[in-house]
Amino acid sequence: MAKKTPLQQVKDLHGGKEKLVDKLAGMVELDGESKDDFKERLLAAPNSKLLRLHSIATEIRERFGDKAKLVDSLLGLQNKSKDVDYRDKLLTLSPTQLLSEHHAAERRAAKAAR
Template structure:
């Protein structure tokens, strides 16, 4: 059987793109200086594939690491044995998919 398209996956798992966008908005933080309504609109107009990637990244981080902050801490400890506050602050601003890529690189 052929792989389902992102649209089909969204409809099967969440019912509609709007419902998936609501779930993604709930765990993402709006960037500083961006209005909450503008941020929500930007998320709602993302592609289905991007929304699925963000949602699945969040689920994986919560399941395997507990939270984004815990993942950032583990990556920092893997890279710097004594820790590094500046590096940790920089990692905190990264997207969840990017953090998962970094964790894979450092085998965290």
């Protein structure tokens, strides 16, 4: 069976692009942008990017709860939990960058544990 296109995945999993955008608007931090502007911008984005954003936001919510807890977990893996300036810097990064850093830190910690 052939792999489904991003449009087919959006329709099957979320019932359409508008519904996926509504879900994302409630899951993602807006950083000073109005919700309507954010939705308008997301409606113009490709379906593949929307699916990726949804998977990242879902993983962060399920594993950590929010961005601050993700940063705290990352600091714990890096043994820098008392470094306040570094924590503030990490909070300025996007959730995607933070999640990528966390995955890399997990791999390094697992490799060091062997």
